[in-house]
Amino acid sequence: MDALLQQIFTGLVSGSFYALLALGLSVIFGMLGVVNFAHGAFYMLGAFGAVTVLDTIGVSFWLALVVVPLVLAVLGMVLERTLVRRLTSLDPLYNFLLTFGLALILQDLVRLKYGVSSQPYSRPDLLQGSFNLGLFTYPRYQVFVLVFSIVVSVAVWLVLSHTRIGMIVRASTERPELTSALGVNVGRWVTPVFGFGVALAGLAGVLAAPMRAVNSEMGGDLIIVIFAVVVIGGLGSVFGSVAAGYLIGMLTAVGNFYVPALSQSLVFILMALVLLLRPAGLFGREESMS
Amino acid sequence: MLSVHGVSARYGEAQVLTDVTLDVQQGEIVTLVGRNGAGKTTLLRCLMGLHRSMSGRVELDGVDITRRSSHQRARLGLGYVPDDRGIYASLSVEENLLLPPVVDERAWSMDQVYEAFPVLADRRRQTGTHLSGGEQQMLSIARVLRTGARMLLADEPTEGLSPLLVQQIGDIFRSVREHGITVLLIEQNLHFASSLADRHHLIARGQVVESLDNSEVKEREHELLEYLGI
Structure with a gap:
């Protein structure tokens, strides 16, 4: 029983990364209608950002947690302005090719500089050691990741549900054309929203650096699962993608516990089931599919 | 107030509007009347x-x-x-406004x-799309009134509503006009249109085929109904 609980906890920690990545992907898809295939690469850049600023100018983990996402937000906004924006009026396939190509280029650039071996990144002093959670002990750092990701998700949800910017993002996500006919300059919000989504991926990358293998492949492996998470949660549904993130993390861990052979494919089996029974996703609205 | 000169529009290969010219004067209620597919909605979208x-x-x-x-x-009025x-499912009634x-x-x-539409006040916290069809129509019109727009472009606001609600919507448009707001309205219901509007533009196959005063429409109602096939 304790082992199962511990496994569920491990799943929730994985789910933290799913949730943060799916959240950014979902906000970007909602606002721009662009499926950002470079999202995993931005996550990878986040982790390498943390490694680089530590190695070169000695920036600590805590500072990297702020600085790296900000830098990636700027990078995201520049890419949106210079590349993504030019293709949004065309067939979605063009942005698929663009972001997929961007992901490959970013990965190769990182490989050029760091090779394929994983970069070491140690946990911050404050988060060394373990917490005693009653039934089992658990590494402090992992507990921190879980709590931190929940705080970030709740904060994003509060902003989306209680502020004017959030209202505009929700409206533009649901009906971009109508929203602009009602006098809202939707285009003005597209760049910051893209930057914000990329920053969330970067944040997840920084969080991953002390506990995951930091190499150029780390994003590519993860992004496929994230797409499944977003589809299960409901494309464009912010709440859905976060909830599905934690849920999938947990279910995968439990599946892994009972049927280890299934662990890789379980998420896709779930996705197929959800698509069969609720094509709009667990928390998606049918009308938002059109 | 609004003038449209030689507007043509296409959907891919199909010509939907051909050389549409019409005008709407300050303070008027003007309708676009015509059957489905005549190009009325496209004209409003062009505007x-x-x-x-x-x-x-x-x-x-x-x-x-x-x-x-x-x-x-929209910012010009x-x-x-x-x-x-156009009611948002992800926004409450109040947020829609x-x-x-x-x-x-x-x-x-x-x-x-809220004083003019008490039902919206009662439901201000509810999801916009949980309102009935008539209530959604009121919300959609009220949303425009709250912006202070000079002119209201409404695409068939009476569609699918019961006769009682159609009457209510008519009253709303009359009070909208009393507030000095000009209205251009798509309408298939010729009777409703002539009970409300000052002038009418008949649209068929993407063209304005006739522009009539309200009195003319009343006189020729049977002939026009037949002509429009509605």
């Missing part, structure tokens, strides 16, 4: 800047707005009530809106 492939010229109070984006047109009412920016000092306050 709102939502239909890209169009030629011709659109002026609002003498200002050429043909090249303006739709959010700029065009208020839009789309054919599906608050979303469009206020564009003029004539804008109704939230108190005024």
Whole structure:
């Protein structure tokens, strides 16, 4: 029983990364209608950002947690302005090719500089050691990741549900054309929203650096699962993608516990089931599919 | 107030509007009457800047707005009530009202809106799309009034509503006019149109085939009904 609980906890920690990545992907898809295939690469850049600023100018983990996402937000906004924006009026396939190509280029650039071996990144002093959670002990750092990701998700949800910017993002996500006919300059919000989504991926990358293998492949492996998470949660549904993130993390861990052979494919089996029974996703609205 | 000069529009290969010219004077209620597929909705979308492939010229109070984006047109005082009412499922009733920016000092306050539409006040916290069809229509019109728009473009606001509700919507448009707001209205119900409007433009196959005063429409109602096939 304790082992199962511990496994569920491990799943929730994985789910933290799913949730943060799916959240950014979902906000970007909602606002721009662009499926950002470079999202995993931005996550990878986040982790390498943390490694680089530590190695070169000695920036600590805590500072990297702020600085790296900000830098990636700027990078995201520049890419949106210079590349993504030019293709949004065309067939979605063009942005698929663009972001997929961007992901490959970013990965190769990182490989050029760091090779394929994983970069070491140690946990911050404050988060060394373990917490005693009653039934089992658990590494402090992992507990921190879980709590931190929940705080970030709740904060994003509060902003989306209680502020004017959030209202505009929700409206533009649901009906971009109508929203602009009602006098809202939707285009003005597209760049910051893209930057914000990329920053969330970067944040997840920084969080991953002390506990995951930091190499150029780390994003590519993860992004496929994230797409499944977003589809299960409901494309464009912010709440859905976060909830599905934690849920999938947990279910995968439990599946892994009972049927280890299934662990890789379980998420896709779930996705197929959800698509069969609720094509709009667990928390998606049918009308938002059109 | 609004003048449309030689507007043509296409959907891909299909010509949907051909050389449409019409005008709406300050304070009038004018309808576009015609059967489904005649091009009425496309014309309204052209006026709102939502239909890209169009030629011709659109002026609002003498200002050429043909090249303006739709959010700029809204800020110049065009208020839009789309054919599906355009109520957001991800916004509450109150948020639906608050979303469009206020564009003029004539804008109704939230108190005024709630006084005129008590049902919206009762349901202000509910999801917009949980309202009934008639309530959604009121919300869509009230949303425009709250911005202070000078002119209301409404795409078949009576569609699918019961006769009682149609009457209510008619009363709302009369009071909208009393507030000095000009209205251009798509309508298939000729009887309703002639009970409300000052002038009518008959649209068929993407063209204005006749422009009539209300008295003429009343006189020729049977003939027109037959001609329009509605």
